[in-house]
Amino acid sequence: MPTAQYPPEKMMFQLTLRRRGISDQAVLRAMEEIPRELFVEPADRADAYRDSALGIACGQTISQPFVVAYMTEQLQLQKHHRVLEIGTGSGYQAAILSRVCSQVLTLERFRTLADGARARLSKVGCDNVEVLLGDGFDVPASAGNFDRIIVTAAMERIPEGLTERLDPGGVLIAPVGPPQDTQTLVRIIRTDAGFERKELVDVRFVPALPGIAREL
Ligand code: SAH
DSSP states (O other): OOGGGSOHHHHHHHHHHHHTTOOOHHHHHHHHHSOGGGTSOGGGGGGTTSSSOEEOGGGOEEOOHHHHHHHHHHTTOOTTOEEEEEOOTTSHHHHHHHTTSSEEEEEESOHHHHHHHHHHHHHTTOTTEEEEEOOTTSOOGGGOOEEEEEEOSBBSSOOHHHHTTEEEEEEEEEEESOTTSOEEEEEEEEETTEEEEEEEEEEOOOBOOSSOOSOO
């Protein structure tokens, strides 16, 4: 590999993920291959590989890389899985997911963000991702059920309507807690007997809001 493809900040990026406990090779590879600099605001390109969240359009944020990798790893994805993401934002998390499963449907309530994400995902060749302008509290029935669901905006509680969209054996991960404070990442597994719930780590996400945004 030419060294130009491995600038020091990308080496550090991989090292940080490993040091913080990410060990799933498919996830690490996806994090290595997807150019995060294309998903951040042009003014933030120099900081694209820092382990921190950054502001994007519409007052939203692209999550910290460690959190993206951690949530992806905790989903225990298999190559044949169909995944629903709520909160497209920049499209970065969807791009990472697209490398480790077969199909991603991602919903975003801001048209500007949905359009921007669609363009970036197509540019990086993630053609197994569908970006839909929509409300994660009201997922269209026509979308069917999913093997995995990932929510990347904070919810005060996980709506039953969402866990019901998990296939048997399915896994959902969401930040749950007060909108302007720290939330807990919660993992729900749909078993034959019902739902198993586990609290993982503390996180901070922008709030999930109902309905399509009226502003662009
Ligand atoms: N996953 C994104 C970051 C998510 S930021 C990335 O990789 O860049 C959270 C996003 O969730 C914001 O863009 C916000 O507009 C969106 N959001 C909030 N409530 C929503 C809802 N009800 N339905 C769909 N998207 C929502």
